[in-house]
Amino acid sequence: MLEIIQTVPIEYYVYLSSVLFCIGVFGVLVRRNAIVVLMCIELMLNAVNLLLAAFSTYLSDGQGQIMVFFIMVVAAAEAAVGLGILVMVYRNTKSTDISLLDKIRN
Amino acid sequence: MTLAIFLTLAVVSVLLALLMVFAKNPVHSVLYLILAFFTIAAHYILLNAQFLAVVHIIVYAGAIMVLFLFVLMLLNLNQDTEPQKSASWKFAAAIAAGSLMVTTVGALKGAVQLQQVNNPNPSVGLVKNLGTVLFHDFVVPFEIAGILFLAAMVGAVLVGKRDLKL
Amino acid sequence: MNTLVPFIPFLPLIGFAINGLFGNRLSKNAVGMIGSGVLLLSLLLTVACFNQLASGGAIQVNLYPFLAVDNLRINFGFLIDQLSVWMMLIVTGVGFLIHVYSIGYMHDDAGFYKFFAYLNLFIFSMLLLIMGDNFVMLFFGWEGVGLCSYLLIGFWYENREYGKAARKAFIMNRIGDLGLLLGIFLIYRTFGSLDYGVVFGQLQTGTFDHSVITTICVLLFIGAMGKSAQIPLYTWLPDAMAGPTPVSALIHAATMVTAGVYLVARCNGMYSLSHEASSFVATIGLATSLLAALIGLRQNDIKKVLAYSTVSQLGLMFLALGMGAYTTAIFHVTTHAFFKALLFLAAGSVIHGLGGEQDIRNMGGLRKHMPITFWVFLIGTFAISGFPFLAGFFSKDEIFAYTFAHGGPIWWAMGATSALLTAVYMCRLFYVTFFGNFRGTHEQEHHMHESPLVMTLPLMLLAALSVVGGFLNTPHFMHLGEGQWLAHWFAGNGLNNAPVIPMAELHLEESTEWTLMLVTTGLVLLVLAAFYFLYQNTRNLPVSDSAQAGVTKVLAHKFYIDEMYDFLFVQPMERLSKLFHYYVDVWFIDGVVNNIGSVIQGFGAYVRKLQNGNIEYYLIGMVAGAVLLVLSMYF
């Protein structure tokens, strides 16, 4: 196992994570279905997780991976509450289109 | 060899992520995202973070995405009726995301110069080590995360309740 | 043993959990058994610890790292050395007796289980305070004790006055806590750690800026002032009588108020480096003692008298601390725990017997109806007054000896006056309550009864302790057994192999000591005898509030301190606030704001179109902001 660690340059992980993150951002911007938007946020979180894990391995420090666990916890909590809210929104508006959610203006 | 695996996985993850964003049917989006998560789990294994990989699968594929799928099915949102945004808006979004990528890559490239450990410890990602770190240095954050989770659970139940009797 | 140490504080916590969660489903007997049982177990464990420490050394148990930020590493750990084990014995021992007593006292109360849950939590907090091995743990316990006192003082929260008293106690404590917190911050800045071991170890070896040490000491003492009711933060304590009597006993005798003494004794290494801080402590202590004793002279509520007596005794303890006699202070804490718990519980017995009556003017002649209560109250009164060979006699005598040695005759005289006043008001209370004829209503007389065994048994035990408690630390010149046992105990090697409290030196000749002792004792005996005859005469009985005049009135109104606070701080604050409100706030600030507001409103009407409530626009704005933020790192 030892020989495969660090054979990939860490820059590659940075590129990959950035690309995934920005795909997530793009998705958040272009999609109108709130559930898909939430999914894009999960993708962004995962991009960050990947980078944390990569740095953790490259620096031989377990703390990065611990942070990934905490991010997972937050992601799970976010998904639970977010989806709960979405279900309620859907019940009231019969839609999950975020463009319609501009009630905050008034 | 490892590099080849990495590159393949990376291309597949990016492809799946893009498919996720562009899929018309939200259920397809979810499924693509799940597959993308599998490739990320594979990345974790490549990084010798096996525990993380399995937990990632249990948490994301096993719980969170099931939740998404569940809600989609419950709300029966499988029609491709999601209204599309205008082309100019999509263009603006692409520009914004692209510039964000350029800047983050630029910003993070600076961080790469940090000194790598020469003899990496292969057991960093194993349960034993992570357990020690988690329950030694991160006890309080761990407890707080637990409380956060509990609060989120209660919150989700409260939000989801149809008629709340208080 | 070490694995069992965490159980000492956690047993009461478990009791709290059981009683708090399931108490309403359990029978009262079960609640009482659980509440006192856990404490008995804690007491036994503490005794075991005590045994282990008898051969020297300290027990340190590290449960888990509580916080680890950069260099700051705070453990959730316990340190048991000679000082803390002694305090633990007092807290669990006296606490246990009070719990048992409460089974009888609170028996008819609807919140029975709640009361026991709170009591257990109180003990838990106090044990945490004592047992913690760093200042943060101490602070936890400190705050926990404050919270529990709030809960318990306001236990009968239906009464608004009681609720106010609880709030007052809480807020006063918070003022002191601020000082403590600042002190802890300063300790961390100075020593780079909050562990007792590290901090006190550095004190012995390193050299530190004298003014910093003084500041730390004063700040810590401000915390102690709040918790231990010293001038100027003492007014909450008499008001805290709103709680049920066992609570008063617990707060006054075993827990809470002794926390301040413990804090200063714990930091004795620091205080002995700063003469100024010690003098400050001594001054405040003596002033408090005198003031409270004077107020106590003319109080007519049986519990209020005892409350002021506590304040006065606490003042004496701080006087001892200020004089560098840390062991003596703890010794007085010990004896005071015995007789004050005894007095409060006996007073509770009286109140219980009279169906809630607290005014001594409506009592009298209880000697015949409550023989046990009478006898134990007698012992308590004599013990607190310093009757020879009872508990208070030895501890007070030691305090005065040190005062004379380190402060001189004037300090000594003032201290002795305070002791004399103690005897005076205690005699007044005692004789008025138990002698003469009954002055209450006929119905009360009819219902009057001795308390049940579950209440009197703790009283008798405490009475016995009050009798023999003084022999823990007999002065060396009297050659009574092994002199100064307690001082030797505390001088034993604790953490870092250093004495917990070094033996204080007393440069007095034996004859001087004898003289001092005989003078004070003689005066006290005189008072005891004289007042017996004085209060036999009905003319000298306390009069109703409206009939008071002159000095009596001033004393009865507690020197108008509460009113003074009101006048000095509260009212000027209010008036100033009003001034600011009208001129600064309404006219100036509001005017400016309103005008700016109208301008902005006009502007906002245009900008509002940006804020369209559409999430997508916000999102793209967010992304753009992020891009700019990252870019700004480069340009």
Place this chain on the structure above:
Amino acid sequence: MQLTNRSVQVVNKKMTFMERIYLPAIFKGMATTLRHFFMRPATVRYPEVKREFAPVYRGWHVLKRDEQGRENCTACGLCAVACPAEAITMVAEERQKGEEHLYREEKYAATYEINMLRCIFCGLCEEACPKEAIFLTDRIVPADYARNGFIFGKDMLVEGTTPDKRVDVSVRQKHVQEKKWAAEGVKS
């Protein structure tokens, strides 16, 4: 009215703790099934082994012939009238010269159909029959894929002429006779 002594009064009482954890009840149930596991199966392997029928079993109808092989049925239509399910239809015809060896009476049923999907096997037709022509037997009505197959014509109903094709209905005949006598008040 109580049919068995095994009936239990339904009570909505609160279950005790032991009842609420269900496990004892589950184990009891499992013991029951395990006991049955070792019991002898009650199965009868049908084509190879045939089960005894009750003497009054009512199955596939038969139209009887007399001793000389002539059909008993005279197409009077009483069976069709008696049939509560209206499963019987028939067309009557007059006997021609030279058909005496085929039909016992002057009139006979040219077609006689019973819709087996409608038939409820009540046996009223055999009671109604004055000529002892129709009987229900202990033969099982075979299954079929189409509905048409269940409309049994004379080819399925009339018994054969050769002795081995005859259907023995003696037990039923006796039974029906006794019933008729009982209805007429005659003691046997």
Place this chain on the structure above:
Amino acid sequence: MSIALLFTFAVVFEKMALISVLFLVTLGVAAYSTYGERKIAAFMQDRIGPDRAGPWGILQPIADGVKMFTKEDFMPRDAERWLYILAPGAFIFVACMTSAVIPWGTRLTAFGGSIDLQVTDINIGILYIMGFVSLGVYGIMIGGWASNNKYSLYGAIRASSQMISYELAMGLALISVVMISGSLSLRDIAEQQTGFGWNILYQPLGFIIFFTCALAECNRAPFDLAECETELIGGYHTEYSSMKLGFFLFAEYINMFISCAVVSTLYFGGYNFPGLDPNWLGGFMGPIVLFAKVFFFIFVFMWIRWTLPRFRYDQLMHLGWKSLIPLSILNMVLTGGGILLFGSH
């Protein structure tokens, strides 16, 4: 060709062989579970069961298979084509994957060579199993959704919420075992239970919880609400026919087999039995013992199925969330206390 490469090849070959054998055994056991189920059901209902195909009907599974293959493969018009086809495959794939980490025995020595009776001993075996169990829900959900039938969808939603709910209690019960053994590797856990040191002795409550959850995870009675015929006319596989249906049914039996193997390994000593050294018979004793236990548990699964009536859905959720999870937390606390007092294994 270097020695190392040769060695690698040998290892790969060994593993491939083991995987093939394991796969075949799994399929065989699953196939004969269907036969066993029918036989046991028959016996419990005082019947005989299938007895036409071969002596005692022993060829019945083959007949079933032939039937499944030759039946018309029907697809609803509005079904989501690819997902509809993918779902049964995904389901059976996930079911088969789990067997990789189960230690079937110690080592097999035959023909002068020896072979490790475990495909891979990863140090987080239990988590691996949990992971794949949690993935099992996708086959059902996708299949139910892609059928475009409301009953299928209901079945899928029921199945998924049931599986997620019971996974929690299952994981919590597992943690107690992990606490006792101090390892997440199934090999270690099995090793520790040599002789009669079975975990069931220390974890009776945990076993009951785990077993109940295993029933629910396998969609077995009394928790087979996902496919209850009376309400959902078959549940998530209503629209499936032919071998696709066969895959679903087959996968469920594979799941049952694997669950039984996991239960035996975690709580009943795996390949250990007092007095029987797993290394006997050239290492065959271990698998024999383990399979005996597995068959016993398969029997218990079926026994329960033909004894207990189906739960109502709200009862199912109550049991999962309000009984099993608190109980498993209690069990965890008790285990922790026990370890604190008496030390671990």
